[in-house]
Amino acid sequence: LALFDAVNGSGERYSKEELNDTARSMGASEMLNITSTADLLSKSLVLTEDLGEVKKKLSVLQSACARLFEKLRGTANFLQTLLEELGAGDRGRELLAEIEALRIDLDHSLATAVDISRDIEAAEESIGNLSAHLQRSLLNCSFGISSVPSSENQQNASALSRAHRAYRRLNADLANEKMKTNEAMELNEKLQAHVTDLEESKQKLIDELDELKKNMVEKENEMISSVKDMEIQLQYKNQQYDEQYEKVHELQHEIKTKESIAAAREAEVKQLRDQMTVKCRELETQVAGLTHTLKTKDESIKKLNIDIEDYKDQLLSRNNELAHYRNEIIELDNKMCQLISAMKENLGIVVEQVDKPIIEEANAEIRALAQLSQIGTDLEEFTKISQYIADLRNRMIKLQQDLDLCERSRDAINTKCRGLSDQNTYLETEYDEAKQKLLTLQQQIQSERESAKMMERDLQRLKSENSYVKENNERLTNMLMNVEAKHEELTSKPNCSSISERQHSERYTLTTGTMTLLSSHDFVELTNKAKTLSSFTKRMYALAAQWSDEDVIDSEISYKSIDLNHLYHTYARILKSLSDGLNELRDKITSDRAKLQSIIPEEQQNSQQTRTESSRSNNDELGTSSFITANGSQNELVSVDMRALFNEADQVVQKLKVISNRPKFLHNAEVLEVLSNMRSLRLQIDWLRKRSQHYEKTKENVAPMEALQLENERLQAVLADAKILLQRAHERLSKLPNSREMCEQILREMNEIGKAMKATTREVRRAGSRSRNTISAKNYK
Incomplete structure (x- = not known):
């Protein structure tokens, strides 16, 4: 460059x-x-x-x-x-x-x-x-x-x-x-x-x-x-929620009762107010009329007092005049006497001389008599006026008494109104407090519902994530349906021979083998074969509804803790009823065994050979089942076996409760333990069923075995429901996210x-x- x-x-x-x-x-x-x-x-x-x-x-x-x-x-x-x-x-x-x-x-x-x-x-x-x-x-x-x-x-x-x-x-x-x-x-x-x-x-x-x-x-x-x-905390909150729910129901009931009482009180107060207003208006009109009449009466009384004063003055003047006239009359009488005496002495002269004053005195006397009659009439009018004034005074006193009575009744009504208003304010304050409590409880319930909705949304999300698991479970459903169909066919036959018993035992052995194949590594295959979840859960809810005498069964499957607790309480009631049924069954077996022992001597008398064969078969089979022994302690062994069976069933239910309460961190060993317990319990129930059938054959002339079969079917249904609950718990466990994968x-x-x-x-x-x-x-x- x-x-x-x-x-x-x-x-x-x-x-x-x-x-x-x-x-x-x-x-x-x-x-x-x-x-x-x-x-x-x-x-x-x-x-x-x-x-x-x-x-x-x-x-x-x-x-x-x-x-x-x-x-x-x-x-x-x-x-x-x-x-x-x-x-x-x-x-x-x-x-x-x-x-x-x-x-x-x-x-x-x-x-x-x-x-x-x-x-x-x-x-x-x-x-x-x-x-x-x-x-x-x-x-x-x-x-x-x-x-x-x-x-x-x-x-x-x-x-x-x-x-x-x-x-x-x-x-x-x-x-x-x-x-x-x-x-x-x-x-x-x-x-x-x-x-x-x-x-x-x-x-x-x-x-x-x-x-x-x-x-x-x-x-x-x-x-x-x-x-x-x-x-x-959820368990504690569930308990609190149940307690709060009961409190809310009680408060609502109390609020309804208090509202009804308050409404009745308000109606009474309104009615009393209306009556009080009507009475007050009537009293006001009466008081106004009475005051008007009192004013008029006072004016008339004032006028009468003025007239009375005038009449008193006139009466005094008339009395004075009367006294004056009386004095004049006395003087005239004296003069008349004097004149008469004088006339007696000098008749002729005196008559002529005294003619004019006699006429004047007669006229004066006539006037005095007229004045006396007028005074009498005035006295009569005065007495009448005094009586009228007395009547008026009595009426005034009576009206004053009525007025005082009205005022006292008005004061009493006012005090009653004040008491009712105070009671109404107290009821209103109580209603406001109860309403505030209800609002707080509703807010708490709303918060609990929102948390439950969040849990349900999480559960729905987990369901959507694991929906592909349900598609591969049809084979297990078909296998179980086939096994159940074969079992129903075998149990529906009236004559159960040793071949059917052997097939039944082979069926249980096969089922036990397939269930035993499950291990901790095979739970993935088990979840892939869980298509029967909906049908089994429906059966579980149907069983719960049947035991709780409900007609309507919800088709939806709920995984809430409240519903699980409700199912647990239902199963507890079922187990309680089963224990009662087992006790009744044990009593029936003991009674039937006593009847059988009473019938045995009669059969011995009829045929010695039949007796030996029946006793030999009974000793062999009942000896292996430990229901009947030769030492006489039969009741104790039966009670021990039944109690052990009930304890095992209770342990299975408790394990299922623990699994349902602890869904996220569940070990496979616990699930295997529950499955083994269920298998042993199922085998014991099956063995008990076979023993009961055989025992029914031995005493078919003594008592029917329908009650025992019904109890056996109930026990099998309960076991099936427990199995379904275990599958549900395991499915919930499999749907939860794995921290290792994350x-x-x-x-x-x-x-x-x-x-x-x-x-x-x-x-x-x-x-x-x-x-x-x-x-x-x-x-x-």
Whole structure:
């Protein structure tokens, strides 16, 4: 490039005239131009190789970064799901958000790398064009020097000027390409720094994965302990739920009774209020009328008092007048007496002289008598008025008494209303408290139902994951159906001979053999043959409904702890009834044996030979079965055998309860132990059935064996139901996730991550070694 700049500067200094003057020195300049052109051509070829190497490195780094990040993101997603399963997904979400943000930065860097690769391709094209042009110019110069004579220097000068112009253009292109290569190198350094950051993040993720492994081990141990604690808590919560459910029922009953009482009280209070309002209105109207009448009476009484005062004044004046008139009358009487006496003495003279005053005195006397009659009438009116006033006073007293009585009744009604209102408020407070308790209990029940729904969803998810297991169980169903059909055919025959007994024993031996083939490694085959789950569970629920006298049987199969506890209590009741039936059966056997022993002497008297054969067969068979012995302790042996049978059945049920309560961490040895107990119990019941049939044959003239057969069928049904419960428990166990498989999956994922990391480091090292080799080669050149 320095030579090209020198040639370009020299070409610009020379003009056409100087080129014509310096024709002699053109040969040396042409040689210098040829050497510079050859040097430029070699430099362009080296530059194209360098750009190719840069492009390859960019592509390798781009693919490695994308592959590394995709692997890391897949690992992060897997670990996020694992953390979700372990119950610590919040910590993983932050890391996942950081990885997604890193994805955005990586996409941006990859986009810039793609742009750089495009620029490199454009630079390669331009450098290729430059090298082609340089080759053509070099060929032209060499051909001009070899073929053109010295007289044609003018033409060579014009060609040289055109070559200088081309050189200037190439110089500008080279400067641009140089800038682009510098930018590409800067971006390459950025990408390398980004790759180192990614490697650091990878190392951090590896460390976090190691920590997560340790945490997973700790979490597994904690989950084991927590699951055990959760089982205990679930049992305790189930008991609490049952108690709360009973309390809720009691509270609801109390609330209903209190609501009815409150409604009755409210009706009574409403009725009393209505009566009180009516009475108050009537009393108010009466009081208003009485007050009005009292006002009128008071006014009339005031008027009467005024009239009475007037009458009193008039009476006083009349009394005064009466006294005055009486005095005048007395005076007149005296005068009359005097006159009469005087008239007796002097009759003639006195009569004539006294005629006029006598008439005046008679008139005065008449007036006085009229006044006296008027006074009498006034006295009569006064007595009448006084009597009316007394009546009015009595009525006022009576009205006052009625008013006081009304006020007392109103006060009593008000006190009664206050008591009823207080009682109503107390009932309302009690109702609010009971309602609040009911709401809290409903919330607790709702929370328990939500937890139960979550458990049901988990169970449904496990069912969906293990639905393929049910498809391979038809063979076991067909085999069991065929065996049951053969058993029913053999038991339905009326004349059971020794051949049928032998076939029956062979059937049980075959069944025992097939069940004995099961081991801890063959439980996978057993789960593949569990198609009969639905039919057996229906039979189990049908049996439970039959024992609990229910008509409706749900077709759905429930795996809730409440339903399992309900089934356990049902089976406990069944076992209790079976124990009672076994006790009755034992009593019946003892009574029948006593009857048989009483009949034996009669048969001995009839036929000695038949007696010996029957006694021999009875001693052989009953001696082997330990039901009858010769020492007289027959009742004790029968009770011991029946009690042992009941204890074994109870142990099977207890084992099934433990399995149902502990579904996740169940060992195969416990399942095998339960199966062996069931087999032994089944063989004992079968042996008991055969002994009972044989015993029925020996005493077919004594008592029928229908009750014994019914009890035997009930025992077989209970055993079948226990077997179904065991299969359900084992199916639940097989559906649960395995921690070992999860750990193996995590290890496989970790190995793949390690392989990807190693491949990425190898490619990066290989690319770095190539770059170092190319740089050393350049330096050597």
